[in-house]
Amino acid sequence: MRATALSIPAHLGYVSLAASVVRSAAQLMNLSDAVTNRAELSVVEALDNVIEHACGNDPSRAVSLVIGALPGAMQVVIRDDGPAFDMVAAGKAAARTDTALRAATLPDSGFGLALINETTDIARYERTGGWNELRLVFFAS
Amino acid sequence: MRATALSIPAHLGYVSLAASVVRSAAQLMNLSDAVTNRAELSVVEALDNVIEHACGNDPSRAVSLVIGALPGAMQVVIRDDGPAFDMVAAGKAAARTDTALRAATLPDSGFGLALINETTDIARYERTGGWNELRLVFFAS
Amino acid sequence: MPSFAIPVARPTVHLQTAAHGPLLVVRPAHDRLNAHLAGAFRTALLDLFESGHERLVVDLSGVAFMDSSALGALVAVHKRCVAENGLFLLCDLSPAVASLFDLTRMSSVFRIYPTVTDAVATYAPNHP
Amino acid sequence: MPSFAIPVARPTVHLQTAAHGPLLVVRPAHDRLNAHLAGAFRTALLDLFESGHERLVVDLSGVAFMDSSALGALVAVHKRCVAENGLFLLCDLSPAVASLFDLTRMSSVFRIYPTVTDAVATYAPNHP
Ligand SMILES: Nc1ncnc2c1ncn2[C@@H]1O[C@H](COP(=O)(O)OP(=O)(O)O)[C@@H](O)[C@H]1O
Numbered sequence: 001m002r003a004t005a006l007s008i009p010a011h012l013g014y015v016s017l018a019a020s021v022v023r024s025a026a027q028l029m030n031l032s033d034a035v036t037n038r039a040e041l042s043v044v045e046a047l048d049n050v051i052e053h054a055c056g057n058d059p060s061r062a063v064s065l066v067i068g069a070l071p072g073a074m075q076v077v078i079r080d081d082g083p084a085f086d087m088v089a090a091g092k093a094a095a096r097t098d099t100a101l102r103a104a105t106l107p108d109s110g111f112g113l114a115l116i117n118e119t120t121d122i123a124r125y126e127r128t129g130g131w132n133e134l135r136l137v138f139f140a141s
Numbered sequence: 142m143r144a145t146a147l148s149i150p151a152h153l154g155y156v157s158l159a160a161s162v163v164r165s166a167a168q169l170m171n172l173s174d175a176v177t178n179r180a181e182l183s184v185v186e187a188l189d190n191v192i193e194h195a196c197g198n199d200p201s202r203a204v205s206l207v208i209g210a211l212p213g214a215m216q217v218v219i220r221d222d223g224p225a226f227d228m229v230a231a232g233k234a235a236a237r238t239d240t241a242l243r244a245a246t247l248p249d250s251g252f253g254l255a256l257i258n259e260t261t262d263i264a265r266y267e268r269t270g271g272w273n274e275l276r277l278v279f280f281a282s
Numbered sequence: 283m284p285s286f287a288i289p290v291a292r293p294t295v296h297l298q299t300a301a302h303g304p305l306l307v308v309r310p311a312h313d314r315l316n317a318h319l320a321g322a323f324r325t326a327l328l329d330l331f332e333s334g335h336e337r338l339v340v341d342l343s344g345v346a347f348m349d350s351s352a353l354g355a356l357v358a359v360h361k362r363c364v365a366e367n368g369l370f371l372l373c374d375l376s377p378a379v380a381s382l383f384d385l386t387r388m389s390s391v392f393r394i395y396p397t398v399t400d401a402v403a404t405y406a407p408n409h410p
Numbered sequence: 411m412p413s414f415a416i417p418v419a420r421p422t423v424h425l426q427t428a429a430h431g432p433l434l435v436v437r438p439a440h441d442r443l444n445a446h447l448a449g450a451f452r453t454a455l456l457d458l459f460e461s462g463h464e465r466l467v468v469d470l471s472g473v474a475f476m477d478s479s480a481l482g483a484l485v486a487v488h489k490r491c492v493a494e495n496g497l498f499l500l501c502d503l504s505p506a507v508a509s510l511f512d513l514t515r516m517s518s519v520f521r522i523y524p525t526v527t528d529a530v531a532t533y534a535p536n537h538p
């Protein structure tokens with residue numbers, strides 16, 4: 001059986017299109033709403049980062065997703081041709097938001113990497129031949 | 142700017158995933174609900190045919206869509222590697238349903254090709270290098 | 283990159299039913315009725331007919347999208363009902379579904395009501 | 411095959427507003443609040459604040475999905491309100507949105523009410 005593959009321009013307007021593919025694929029796999037929501041959030045955060053930071057919002061560049069199944073899990077592989085950046089390692093290093101912070105010092109950005117880590121069951125990064133490849137796995141239960 | 146490309150296995154379960162991509166793309170283009178619905182129906186009917194008749198419901202085969210914009214229009218190109226079949230010519234030849242028919246003789250299939258013709262502003266078929274390529278264009282207004 | 287694919291579960295049709303006197307109102311609990319579901323949908327409706335429910339109302343209020351294969355399933359059940367002097371009504375078509383019926387000239391073949399209430403009021407006025 | 415692409419319109423934020431005494435209830439008319447909209451969303455809320463609406467209730471009942479960029483926009487407006495002794499309430503979070511607030515520990519930063527009615531009853535009981 002073939003995988004499902006999607007390629008979009010590196011433009012934030014297309015992230016919702018990619019999210020709808022992830023949701024549809026999750027439905028085809030009969031994933032629960034909770035797992036579907038987690039997968040959607042993780043993929044959206046990863047795509048937001050790839051489009052903004054790896055591709056500099058340049059819509060002449062493409063970002064690709066390959067969605068498939070592992071036993072009991074959905075896998076989404078995201079590929080871009082931006083500079084090497086290990087989102088998984090950076091996410092592990094990202095400090096958790098300290099809720100004891102006073103309003104004045106609350107961060108109003110920088111939540112993405114920690115969110116990918118928290119919503120994804122297995123995340124792997126690989127640099128292969130000029131591509132960043134981020135492999136996100138979501139367990140069905 | 143890059144086009145949006147989708148590849149799915151030739152399995153009817155994936156048609157709704159492709160439909161959600163068409164709907165999202167139509168929304169990104171600010172197409173009206175009426176045009177969006179027309180485009181969705183046309184693409185679904187074409188994919189149903191490609192998957193059933195060209196690919197014999199064999200999910201190891203892939204069907205691809207490329208969605209893009211022409212001035213004032215959305216274009217969807219559908220490609221499969223099945224036997225040559227000109228859906229546009231066959232659609233023009235397809236007789237319209239005769240509503241004067243008695244219930245006993247009403248057809249309960251065979252509506253697809255005529256529907257593609259009626260919902261699509263421009264449809265072109267091409268056979269290129271082992272591929273069927275169906276180009277469907279929907280005017281924004 | 284290795285190629286994984288998603289195994290698609292066999293389609294199961296979910297129909298909600300409610301009796302109104304001689305009528306059985308059947309509501310498909312699917313927002314999309316398409317070729318993937320059409321065969322199972324047709325079988326499920328014909329099974330209801332065979333089990334003695336010969337006056338069926340299909341409530342399409344939950345169906346946002348329908349393709350020609352699902353329409354074909356409705357035509358098949360309609361033919362069966364007409365052939366055996368049953369009744370087959372449709373109601374509550376979304377704009378996209380109504381447009382499918384118009385484009386295929388099936389609007390004039392089926393008896394279509396705006397709402398379940400209208401259909402029931404016409405054929406089972408004592409069983410609202 | 412030539413490569414065509416879809417030109418994406420610049421994002422426009424649609425906010426429905428309703429005054430309840432000193433409170434302004436603001437309802438984003440978007441089912442997705444994401445990075446594409448976040449900048450415009452933040453600006454629109456701050457514009458309301460600058461134009462004198464210093465007690466804002468953001469009604470998220472229409473928002474099925476939110477990402478961290480849109481959350482960041484809310485944090486920015488919250489900080490501004492707190493800094494200037496205004497009020498910034500949120501209400502009616504969908505399950506996915508509530509989960510985003512939990513995962514980022516922002517549930518304990520914002521004042522979150524189940525419904526608009528609850529928020530209004532607490533801060534503007536004479537203006538239901
Ligand atoms: N794919 C990427 N390529 C390069 N840099 C990245 C990438 N993803 C994230 N970063 C860097 O990591 C930082 C933190 O990312 P994140 O937690 O998602 O927050 P935000 O994107 O809101 O800044 C970014 O600001 C950016 O500097």
Ligand SMILES: Nc1ncnc2c1ncn2[C@@H]1O[C@H](COP(=O)(O)OP(=O)(O)O)[C@@H](O)[C@H]1O
Binds near residue numbers: 194225228235251253
């Ligand atoms: N892509 C295709 N390849 C081969 N044959 C096709 C293709 N599309 C349509 N056909 C043929 O044309 C017929 C009519 O198609 P259609 O009007 O869509 O109705 P249906 O698929 O319900 O039979 C099909 O039954 C099939 O024989």
